[in-house]
Amino acid sequence: MKESGQDISQTFSIAPPDEASGKKLGVRTPYLGLFFLGLFFFMVIFADLISPYDPYASDLSKGTLPPFWEKGGSAAHLLGTDFLGRDQLSRIIHGSRMSLIVSLGCIAIYGTIGVILGLISGFVGGRTDMIIMRLTDIWQSVPGLIVILLLVSVIGPSAKTVIISIGIAGWPGYARIVRGECLSLKQRDFVRLAKVAGCSNIRIMASHIFPNTINTLLVLTTMDIAGIIVLSATLSFLGLGTQPPSCDWGLMLAEGRQYITYAWWLVTFPGVAIAITVIGFNLTGDWLREILDPKQVLR
Amino acid sequence: MASRKDILLEVKNLKTSFFTKKGVIKAVDDVSFTVKKGEVIGLVGESGSGKSVTSLSIMRLVPQPAGKIVSGEIIFNNENLLNKSETEMRELRGNNISMILQDPMVSLNQLLTVGYQIGETFKHHGKADGNLLDKCINVLKKVRVPSPETRVNNYPFQFSGGMCQRVLIGTGIANNPELLIADEPTTALDVTIQAQILQLMKDLRNETNASIILITHDLATIAQICTKVYVMYGGRIVEKAPIKDFYKNPQHPYSEGLIKSVPVLGKRVKRLFAIEGQPPNLLHPPPGCRFEPRCTKAKKVCSQKYPPEIELKKDHQVSCWLYG
Amino acid sequence: MKVFLLKRLGFAVFTMFFVVTIVFFLFRSGEADPAAIMLPPDATPRDMEILTKNFGLDKPLPIQYLNFLKNALRGDFGKSFRYNEPAAKVLFERFPASIQLGVTAFFFSAILGLSIGVLSAVRRDGWIDRFGRVLALGGMSIPAFWLGVMLMLLFSVNLGWLPVAGRGEGGLDTLRHMILPVICLSGYPIALITRISRSSMIDALKSDYVVMARIKGVPEPYVNIIHAFKNASITLITIMVPMATVMLLGSVVIETIFSWPGIGRLVVESTFARDYPVVQVFILLITFLITSAYIVADILYALVDQRIRFQ
Ligand SMILES: Nc1ncnc2c1ncn2[C@@H]1O[C@H](COP(=O)(O)OP(=O)(O)OP(=O)(O)O)[C@@H](O)[C@H]1O
Ligand code: SF4
Numbered sequence: 023m024k025e026s027g028q029d030i031s032q033t034f035s036i037a038p039p040d041e042a043s044g045k046k047l048g049v050r051t052p053y054l055g056l057f058f059l060g061l062f063f064f065m066v067i068f069a070d071l072i073s074p075y076d077p078y079a080s081d082l083s084k085g086t087l088p089p090f091w092e093k094g095g096s097a098a099h100l101l102g103t104d105f106l107g108r109d110q111l112s113r114i115i116h117g118s119r120m121s122l123i124v125s126l127g128c129i130a131i132y133g134t135i136g137v138i139l140g141l142i143s144g145f146v147g148g149r150t151d152m153i154i155m156r157l158t159d160i161w162q163s164v165p166g167l168i169v170i171l172l173l174v175s176v177i178g179p180s181a182k183t184v185i186i187s188i189g190i191a192g193w194p195g196y197a198r199i200v201r202g203e204c205l206s207l208k209q210r211d212f213v214r215l216a217k218v219a220g221c222s223n224i225r226i227m228a229s230h231i232f233p234n235t236i237n238t239l240l241v242l243t244t245m246d247i248a249g250i251i252v253l254s255a256t257l258s259f260l261g262l263g264t265q266p267p268s269c270d271w272g273l274m275l276a277e278g279r280q281y282i283t284y285a286w287w288l289v290t291f292p293g294v295a296i297a298i299t300v301i302g303f304n305l306t307g308d309w310l311r312e313i314l315d316p317k318q319v320l321r
Numbered sequence: 322m323a324s325r326k327d328i329l330l331e332v333k334n335l336k337t338s339f340f341t342k343k344g345v346i347k348a349v350d351d352v353s354f355t356v357k358k359g360e361v362i363g364l365v366g367e368s369g370s371g372k373s374v375t376s377l378s379i380m381r382l383v384p385q386p387a388g389k390i391v392s393g394e395i396i397f398n399n400e401n402l403l404n405k406s407e408t409e410m411r412e413l414r415g416n417n418i419s420m421i422l423q424d425p426m427v428s429l430n431q432l433l434t435v436g437y438q439i440g441e442t443f444k445h446h447g448k449a450d451g452n453l454l455d456k457c458i459n460v461l462k463k464v465r466v467p468s469p470e471t472r473v474n475n476y477p478f479q480f481s482g483g484m485c486q487r488v489l490i491g492t493g494i495a496n497n498p499e500l501l502i503a504d505e506p507t508t509a510l511d512v513t514i515q516a517q518i519l520q521l522m523k524d525l526r527n528e529t530n531a532s533i534i535l536i537t538h539d540l541a542t543i544a545q546i547c548t549k550v551y552v553m554y555g556g557r558i559v560e561k562a563p564i565k566d567f568y569k570n571p572q573h574p575y576s577e578g579l580i581k582s583v584p585v586l587g588k589r590v591k592r593l594f595a596i597e598g599q600p601p602n603l604l605h606p607p608p609g610c611r612f613e614p615r616c617t618k619a620k621k622v623c624s625q626k627y628p629p630e631i632e633l634k635k636d637h638q639v640s641c642w643l644y645g
Numbered sequence: 646m647k648v649f650l651l652k653r654l655g656f657a658v659f660t661m662f663f664v665v666t667i668v669f670f671l672f673r674s675g676e677a678d679p680a681a682i683m684l685p686p687d688a689t690p691r692d693m694e695i696l697t698k699n700f701g702l703d704k705p706l707p708i709q710y711l712n713f714l715k716n717a718l719r720g721d722f723g724k725s726f727r728y729n730e731p732a733a734k735v736l737f738e739r740f741p742a743s744i745q746l747g748v749t750a751f752f753f754s755a756i757l758g759l760s761i762g763v764l765s766a767v768r769r770d771g772w773i774d775r776f777g778r779v780l781a782l783g784g785m786s787i788p789a790f791w792l793g794v795m796l797m798l799l800f801s802v803n804l805g806w807l808p809v810a811g812r813g814e815g816g817l818d819t820l821r822h823m824i825l826p827v828i829c830l831s832g833y834p835i836a837l838i839t840r841i842s843r844s845s846m847i848d849a850l851k852s853d854y855v856v857m858a859r860i861k862g863v864p865e866p867y868v869n870i871i872h873a874f875k876n877a878s879i880t881l882i883t884i885m886v887p888m889a890t891v892m893l894l895g896s897v898v899i900e901t902i903f904s905w906p907g908i909g910r911l912v913v914e915s916t917f918a919r920d921y922p923v924v925q926v927f928i929l930l931i932t933f934l935i936t937s938a939y940i941v942a943d944i945l946y947a948l949v950d951q952r953i954r955f956q
């Protein structure tokens with residue numbers, strides 16, 4: 023933090039930025055992020071068409087083949103095979119579906135709980151608001167991990183457990199943000215008018231307030247999906263989530279870990295798939311936040 | 322003409338723009354004016370006309386990263402401030418040039434004591450010798466903050482808006498600057514305090530021959546202490562006039578509107594300048610005279626070319642096609 | 646302020662109680678029989694009966710609950726089914742290892758995250774800012790367990806520079822064992838701290854009191870630290886204090902990958918083994934730490950921001 027030099031360009035510059043390159047003025051489109059996201063959804067939609075093999079078909083005679091460019095690899099299995107001889111590329115492609123199902127399932131559950139509680143809390147106000155916010159406080163002091171551990175030990179590990187437990191754990195964020203939006207929307211003229219016009223509270227919430235929180239929810243959901251993909255993969259990796267023989271990136275990593283010393287590809291590619299997908303969602307989420315600019319979402 | 326020696330500040334063709342997502346906002350567009358030693362200039366104009374950006378440009382503190390001084394010269398004591406290094410500027414700020422920001426409540430850091438924030442002006446200009454605390458208490462005394470010995474250790478949130486304003490003014494004049502820019506220093510205050518604060522500024526001028534640029538919406542304030550009035554509209558100065566001429570004989574149609582909209586004597590109204598129409602959009606300003614869409618005397622040429630500045634008589638200039 | 650803290654305390658106690666109750670009934674609703682877990686397969690029904698009695702599992706649920714509460718208040722959380730030792734003892738024996746990792750990782754991420762975030766805000770779009778943005782994106786997007794596996798593959802398996810797993814035998818060896826786990830554990834916190842410190846510093850630097858400080862001729866380092874960072878620290882307290890407590894508890898994932906003998910791993914094992922008492926104590930511990938973290942955060946707020954004291 024020197025005084026001169028760099029600081030001049032910081033606080034003062036006599037030259038205008040290049041006006042011709044309009045790019046600097048606008049928000050940069052996250053081409054990389056959108057591309058990753060496109061790739062992900064392409065895999066999800068066309069999984070059956072594009073995967074070269076049945077992801078569950080094992081062939082022990084072809085166990086742990088390396089990817090095609092390594093010695094011993096072949097173009098028949100581009101990313102190699104796992105210990106049961108299952109084609110890794112096909113399993114990764116199909117794994118995208120599991121990621122999407124789990125994250126959408128979680129969001130569906132906690133989004134619904136969060137949005138409803140947030141709307142009620144913000145709209146009704148008073149005691150109801152206080153009680154709901156207290157509940158939110160309590161819920162936030164309980165780390166999500168606990169809920170997951172609890173449920174896993176009670177109902178056993180499975181994709182369903184992951185969806186339910188993250189669904190139960192995740193709603194406070196949504197509730198808070200929807201409540202904040204609701205509070206500011208409540209002051210706006212169109213809501214007041216609707217009230218004067220005699221619309222019922224439920225109707226006002228459903229058709230006047232909720233639609234106006236969509237931007238915020240879109241940003242929040244995009245960012246949250248990224249988080250859930252990481253979390254659910256982590257749970258699968260620990261054996262607390264999806265169970266074999268499912269195609270799940272976290273599970274594939276867990277299975278591959280035993281062969282880390284001689285089959286590096288088994289611990290590498292599923293992780294790359296996770297990272298790429300999550301980067302896609304994060305970059306897109308950042309971009310949506312820039313252009314939609316919801317006030318309640320913490321940067 | 323005034324001799325060079327008398328001139329403290331000369332702004333020449335200043336252009337300051339904001340480069341935003343939506344486009345380039347030319348907040349200050351080719352502004353030139355001078356301030357002589359000991360002069361009190363009133364800078365008036367409606368909201369968004371670029372008064373604050375002009376003053377921040379003089380301080381070289383245009384909001385970053387969007388704002389840039391695009392071109393021009395700001396000559397202070399015969400030196401162009403735009404050629405100075407950041408270190409040199411820092412030494413001038415708070416010492417030779419000082420400014421009081423518009424909104425007193427948010428201009429003070431809520432997490433630091435008032436005393437600390439006053440003391441900074443001394444400390445960072447090597448004037449903290451002796452007892453810094455006494456100096457801060459003196460500042461508070463000067464602006465008539467009651468019981469300064471205890472107040473010096475208070476936090477801004479324990480002060481009322483008027484008290485915060487006094488603290489800011491005290492800080493601004495603490496080092497007896499040669500130039501004080503006061504951005505609407507009296508808006509938040511009631512009439513008696515307003516008078517006291519104007520008196521403070523007069524004292525500063527009389528004691529140290531400082532120059533003051535007073536930005537305000539309140540023409541009555543200007544009448545009390547200013548020697549000259551500069552009228553800003555849409556990022557430009559449209560009229561510069563000695564105080565008497567301005568009131569008796571405003572030349573620019575916009576200035577006329579201003580004077581007419583002054584409420585009846587004695588009755589204070591929050592919103593002045595009730596002239597029909599909207600202020601210009603600085604993203605896409607009108608090609609000719611900025612005031613043309615609202616001007617009742619507009620001619621054909623007005624919408625095509627910006628009027629040149631005409632000198633009507635000594636110290637009285639106006640930019641309007643009625644005179645060109 | 647005192648009243649406020651007392652309220653907070655009351656809230657913390659209430660939260661604990663709430664969690665304890667839910668946990669108790671959830672566990673008792675599971676179908677697994679702890680006796681079956683503990684005894685060898687060839688145990689007689691009589692053995693089972695004795696055991697069930699010993700653990701008080703034969704009494705009706707409400708009585709079990711009251712007993713549990715009573716014992717819990719005395720610090721007795723029952724015996725681990727697996728180790729046949731007090732659950733709290735089992736857990737606390739593993740605590741130091743987790744703390745060792747957590748505290749190191751927290752300071753590592755705080756120092757790195759804060760410096761990158763603050764410098765990014767001070768010199769926006771400079772190279773630190775660019776680097777910081779990539780780092781934050783990576784930290785948010787790359788799962789810690791995969792980072793762990795990849796680092797292990799590179800540094801332990803292929804290069805052989807660092808040990809694969811375990812806690813080491815003290816001194817330099819322990820340090821070597823800590824490098825990879827600490828890096829993995831810090832990934833997400835660094836990203837979060839970088840992001841939040843950057844954005845809250847940018848907000849602070851935009852404010853009028855910062856302009857005012859510059860108008861007074863305050864040098865940039867003072868502006869940044871005394872004016873801007875002090876204000877930014879309010880947001881930082883909000884996220885960093887709970888973060889610190891969670892990190893203190895070690896990481897389930899990292900400890901599992903690197904076979905670090907902390908409570909995170911213990912809990913996963915206990916979850917699989919349905920060793921409820923241990924999981925229960927863990928949950929209580931985590932809830933306790935987090936609720937206390939909120940109180941600590943409140944005290945810190947009051948230290949930074951005098952407004953709170955006067956409310
Ligand atoms: N940080 C900024 N970013 C973008 N545009 C800005 C910024 N600050 C000011 N402007 C633009 O500059 C123009 C002039 O603003 P300025 O604050 O100088 O007006 P003003 O005359 O001081 O008004 P007021 O009487 O309300 O204080 C405004 O129209 C505004 O759009
Ligand atoms: S130049 Fe024309 S439009 Fe502008 S103020 Fe003068 S008369 Fe009106």
Ligand SMILES: [Mg+2]
Binds near residue numbers: 372373374423504
């Ligand atoms: Mg202004």
